[in-house]
Amino acid sequence: ETVMTQSPATLSVSPGERATLSCRASQSVSTNLAWYQQKPGQAPRLLIYGASIRATDIPARFSGSGSGTEFTLTISRLQSEDFAVYFCQQYSTWPPMYTFGQGTKVEIK
Amino acid sequence: QVQLQQWGAGLLKPSETLSLTCGVVAGSFGTNYWSWIRQPPGKGLEWLGEINHTGRTHYNPSLESRVTVSIDTSKNQLSLKLTSVTAADTAVYYCARLLYDRGYYSFDYWGQGTLVTVSS
Numbered sequence: 001e002t003v004m005t006q007s008p009a010t011l012s013v014s015p016g017e018r019a020t021l022s023c024r025a026s027q028s029v030s031t032n033l034a035w036y037q038q039k040p041g042q043a044p045r046l047l048i049y050g051a052s053i054r055a056t057d058i059p060a061r062f063s064g065s066g067s068g069t070e071f072t073l074t075i076s077r078l079q080s081e082d083f084a085v086y087f088c089q090q091y092s093t094w095p096p097m098y099t100f101g102q103g104t105k106v107e108i109k
Numbered sequence: 110q111v112q113l114q115q116w117g118a119g120l121l122k123p124s125e126t127l128s129l130t131c132g133v134v135a136g137s138f139g140t141n142y143w144s145w146i147r148q149p150p151g152k153g154l155e156w157l158g159e160i161n162h163t164g165r166t167h168y169n170p171s172l173e174s175r176v177t178v179s180i181d182t183s184k185n186q187l188s189l190k191l192t193s194v195t196a197a198d199t200a201v202y203y204c205a206r207l208l209y210d211r212g213y214y215s216f217d218y219w220g221q222g223t224l225v226t227v228s229s
Contacts, residue, residue: 001170034215043203043219044154050213087154091214096167098144098214100154 002027004088006101012109019075021104023088028068032091035064035073038103039084047086048073075106083108111136113204113220117189121227127191131204131220138162138182142207144216145178145189147200155200159207160187194227201225 003026013019023033031051036044046055048064051071061076075082088101117129131143144159158168160178168176177190187204201222208217 032213034213036216043205043222044216045219046208046215046217049208049215050211053211053213055215055217089154089215095170096142096159097169098146098156098216100156102153 001097002029002090002092002099004090004099004101006086006088006104008104009102010105010107012107013078014109015078015080017078017109019078019082019106021073021075021086021106023066023071023073023101025069025071025090029090029092031067032093033064033066033071034089034091035062036087036089037082037084038087044087078106082106111206111218113206113218115202115204115220115223117202117223117225119223119225121194121225122229123195123227124193125227127189127194127198127202127225129189129202129204129223129225131187131189133185133187137185138180141209143180143187144205144207145176145187145202146205146216147198147202148222149197149200157189157191194225196227199225199227 005024007022033051035048038044052064085103091098112134114132142159142161145157158178160166175192180187204220205216206218
């Protein structure tokens with residue numbers, strides 16, 4: 001099973017600043033990597049898939065990069081609604097298996 | 110716009126069977142896969158299993174002996190059963206649609222989540 005490790009566990013950022021979140025896979029996942037945002041009491045929301053493709057209606061301030069085992073989610077100019085927990089997720093095609101990172105909490109500094 | 114609505118028992122005793130249903134309120138099953146994913150309180154997400162419109166299933170190997178996912182296409186519903194539950198199965202359970210786009214898979218629509226608590 002591919003293990004996903006996110007860092008840091010908590011990121012303190014001021015509104016208007018840039019946030020950079022990391023996700024590392026225990027083995028190569030190519031670009032089979034997605035990012036989600038989750039706010040308290042809500043289901044996760046898809047932000048990025050294919051490592052860098054923004055999902056429908058996701059603002060351009062969210063961007064993803066990386067391939068293989070190292071991935072980054074960047075949020076430029078953080079807005080108040082961006083303070084949340086972010087998860088990365090990889091999938092294996094056969095057998096189908098989806099695993100998530102443990103999450104990074106982005107909090108107000 | 111696809112909408113998923115979940116329901117099912119929220120409080121179980123150890124050894125009982127968890128049973129949840131997810132209705133596709135807007136839209137249809139199409140050719141997508143539909144998954145169940147859970148999240149213990151304050152923790153990360155764990156994929157449980159998936160099913161498509163033909164009934165083909167795949168499960169997380171760590172839970173495969175206890176998990177069954179089924180569908181009723183006439184009602185646009187999918188269901189989850191998890192047998193022999195313990196306190197470790199306490200979690201918010203989500204149904205979600207698997208998006209396949211440009212060769213990539215991700216979960217684009219989610220149910221509202223159902224908190225299931227296992228306690229004696």
